[in-house]
Amino acid sequence: MVLTALVPACLAGWLIWDSMGDPENGDAGSRPTADSTSIAPPHSGGPPGTATKRPKDDAARPLAGKVVVIDPGHNPTNRDHPSRIARSVDIGTATKECDTTGTATNSGYAEASFTLDVSRRVRALLQARGAKVVLTQDGDRAYGPCVDERAEIGNEAHADAAVSVHADGAAAGQRGFHVILPASVRGGGADTSGITGPSRRLGERLVREFRAATGSEPANYMGDGTGLKVRDDLGGLNLSTVPKVFIECGNMRDPKDAAQLTDAAWRERAARGITQGITDFLNG
Template identity: 70%
Template sequence: MSKGSFPSASGRRGGTLALVLAALAPVCLGGWLVWDTMGSGQNDGGGAPASSLPTVSSTSSPPPPRPPSASPKNEIDGKPLTGKVVVLDPGHNPDNRDHTSEIARRVDIGTGEKECDTTGTATDAGYSEAAFTLDVSRRARALLEARGATVKFTQDGDRSYGPCVDERARIGNNAHADAVVSVHADGAPAGDRGFHVILPKSVRGGAADTSDIAAPSRLLGERVRGEFMEATGSAPADYIGDGSGLNVRGDLGGLNLSTVPKVFIECGNMRDPKDASELTDPKWRERAALGIAQGITDFLNR
């Protein structure tokens, strides 16, 4: 058979392509009409409103957009404590020892009377509790302010003595604080180790009424206990209460007279050599401050 008896390969491909295009033309035209009716999907205002679009059912639909409230409570520009007021109460005062008569006077704590303040304890080497509490509180303040909190002190080494325990409570009350933490270190016998958080007992008497703050103060104390333990690696005190690291008391004016959530933390025992080696270590004090700050943050963003 001669070469001209059959169509060329290019001729066959051309004929096939023409048939395919002819078959697809109605389908493409219909699709374009549907697309034109629904709009192009561009955010230019030219398409149909979303409510008029057909619903497409799917068993694997993507989750809805995250609402703004799903971000951490109160967080503004990465600062979760924006708008919160925290009062830190550095226990005692480095100059109390020079004002023994002033700090010895009795003040009303609602359920009785107690000394205005005390000198606090110290390590065997002479590192004072008052110096410790100021250092840890200042470190915690820096962390809390970086998170957006307004932080106030009851004293910042700027007073000749005190303040008295009743005034310490008033400072937190007048600030309308969202949380108050009083920072201390204990003076138990050597061999007793660990930290503990003191919670206010529900008491009523005179100017004292902790019935409204006892429950939130416990929550604050539990958060501080957990974060302090994690940050420092310290164990709850083995000589206070049931070993839980929580101790409820009704004889402390700073707690009895508080009208806002408040706890004390005894960060360790200054009279024990092993605890003292930690309390005098600046790196450990930074971790202690972190634990306190994180506990407060957890409580305020619960």
């Protein structure tokens, strides 16, 4: 009789305690699920519900603590603000247009739409690897930003690497991708002496990984087959104080390249190539 009475009483007491949850974690009534990041150790020595955090898988987040700036070239609505993007800005050694509309395929697919799509894909992949990613624009500006501001965004973020995403507008038959490196420039507000070396290393890794991911070949119309081109006339490079390159992912005016650039599956491969190139550079 005594045992029979004790069982319901104990059960009722346990149900009251369970409904209160763990007041330290503020999760009344909650319990870890199969997807939880917490697990209860088999012999924790603490009260029921005490949890221990799983250690982070550092191998899955190789870019934790790194800052990457991705610069989607041009802007889909630049065309609506011709006078504003045409104004001159200082690029250190000269002046240049604030921005341009970019090129497009013969069917009308704009470079600015391509660059924004690929940049967003790169951002998602880099974030999955633990990086903090800053986009210079995310389709949230009326125009631009201007080329000098694009450089400044990377500088202010103290980026470990910055990549400007573009596609070229060369003649039909001129195919392939290339990476533009900053020349050694010093004048006015420009001084690339501290970034030319690391920018070249970033560019070389991008060429290797972009080629492997997409199957595309380095440009057949510049760079002597290396996929690398040095320039001193781009404000986004001249004014940068962090390692930075441009990647021209293909020629939008060549039908064969355009077929790739307009294909979403190919753009995902392009994003993976860019992401891996950045990762290789940052992991040294």
